[in-house]
Amino acid sequence: AQSVAQPEDQVNVAEGNPLTVKCTYSVSGNPYLFWYVQYPNRGLQFLLKYITGDNLVKGSYGFEAEFNKSQTSFHLKKPSALVSDSALYFCAVRDISGTYKYIFGTGTRLKVLA
Amino acid sequence: EAQVTQNPRYLITVTGKKLTVTCSQNMNHEYMSWYRQDPGLGLRQIYYSMNVEVTDKGDVPEGYKVSRKEKRNFPLILESPSPNQTSLYFCASNFREGLRNEQFFGPGTRLTVL
Numbered sequence: 001a002q003s004v005a006q007p008e009d010q011v012n013v014a015e016g017n018p019l020t021v022k023c024t025y026s027v028s029g030n031p032y033l034f035w036y037v038q039y040p041n042r043g044l045q046f047l048l049k050y051i052t053g054d055n056l057v058k059g060s061y062g063f064e065a066e067f068n069k070s071q072t073s074f075h076l077k078k079p080s081a082l083v084s085d086s087a088l089y090f091c092a093v094r095d096i097s098g099t100y101k102y103i104f105g106t107g108t109r110l111k112v113l114a
Numbered sequence: 115e116a117q118v119t120q121n122p123r124y125l126i127t128v129t130g131k132k133l134t135v136t137c138s139q140n141m142n143h144e145y146m147s148w149y150r151q152d153p154g155l156g157l158r159q160i161y162y163s164m165n166v167e168v169t170d171k172g173d174v175p176e177g178y179k180v181s182r183k184e185k186r187n188f189p190l191i192l193e194s195p196s197p198n199q200t201s202l203y204f205c206a207s208n209f210r211e212g213l214r215n216e217q218f219f220g221p222g223t224r225l226t227v228l
């Protein structure tokens with residue numbers, strides 16, 4: 001069965017420090033991978049995606065993610081965290097085998113401390 | 115403005131009283147989807163539609179119905195709501211094929227079933 005794991009419920013980081021939010025996946029075949037962010041009382045917003053090509057993907061608000069096929073990971077990173085980055089982050093994978101299902105992780109709450 | 119709209123945004127109802135949550139998008143997307151968000155469980159896909167008159171079950175379809183009679187609309191129907199359907203619901207849409215396949219989410223509908 002296909003799945004997405006976000007092993008950390010919460011990540012705390014000091015403002016200005018680098019941040020990493022982890023995501024691993026289990027799918028058959030080549031996946032489409034996504035990161036979304038949810039600010040309080042808002043819907044989800046797209047951050048970045050990996051479809052094909054360069055393993056390092058750059059997205060909105062200075063975020064980037066690295067696709068690692070051997071480790072089946074797609075960790076979200078940012079070199080210097082801002083307090084305004086505090087939000088709930090979701091990793092997602094799209095089944096490209098034909099069903100077009102999307103599978104989301106359970107989410108990681110990022111708290112950036114001033 | 116490109117957007118996904120949902121109505122109502124908030125709804126309190128009683129067990130067994132049929133309700134419909136509407137979803138509409140103005141981006142000519144083929145793919146539309148409904149999710150529920152519950153604490154600790156992330157987003158779970160309820161139903162999705164790859165085009166008009168084409169719908170399929172996601173991971174948690176029990177107790178829900180959908181229809182896709184027009185490309186822009188994808189209503190979620192709860193024929194006989196129960197308290198375990200109390201949740202935050204999101205509609206999303208995206209292009210089905212190609213590289214521009216990130217999902218656009220609506221603002222959410224918070225449903226309480228008493």
